[in-house]
Amino acid sequence: MMIAIQGLLLLIIFLCELAALAAYGYWGFTSASNNMALRIVIGVGTPLAVAVLWGTFLAPRASIPLHGLLHPLLKSVVFGAAAAALFAAGKPRTAVLFAGIALCAHVLSAVAGEPRTAP
Numbered sequence: 001m002m003i004a005i006q007g008l009l010l011l012i013i014f015l016c017e018l019a020a021l022a023a024y025g026y027w028g029f030t031s032a033s034n035n036m037a038l039r040i041v042i043g044v045g046t047p048l049a050v051a052v053l054w055g056t057f058l059a060p061r062a063s064i065p066l067h068g069l070l071h072p073l074l075k076s077v078v079f080g081a082a083a084a085a086l087f088a089a090g091k092p093r094t095a096v097l098f099a100g101i102a103l104c105a106h107v108l109s110a111v112a113g114e115p116r117t118a119p
Contacts, residue, residue, distance in 0.1 A: 002112065009109040016102040017054065020082035021047040023098065027085035046085075050078060075106065 028043030057066050058075055066074060079102045086095035 006109070006112055009105055009112060012101070012105040013109060016079065016098070016105060019098055020079055020102075021051060023082040023086045023089075023095075024050055026091075027089045030089045054078065072106075072110075079103075079106075 024046040025043050028041075028046045029039055031039050031042055033039055033042075053074075056063055058071065058078070065071075079099065083095045083099035083102075086092075086098060
């Protein structure tokens with residue numbers, strides 16, 4: 001039973017990670033800039049930069065894994081900034097919903113004993 005719950009939490013967290021990347025892209029493409037080229041650069045570049053950051057430091061098989069409080073702190077920054085990006089893009093309800101789901105999933109995962117890799 002616990003393995004099923006952990007698996008479900010990992011799925012929800014993974015979907016939150018994808019949603020965070022989508023939020024960064026949405027923010028970039030809907031930025032206030034009238035320069036379309038800049039909007040494309042921000043809309044593609046921001047999620048790409050966050051994906052590289054995630055893969056380097058936060059992924060289960062990160063090349064430079066963070067330990068201690070740095071890991072959850074950086075995760076909080078990534079998800080918090082994604083919620084802020086949604087808010088800045090004019091989607092405050094979506095931002096609150098995203099932040100709530102991500103927070104609940106991570107807290108439940110920590111309480112249930114989050115595995116470092118998928119089962």
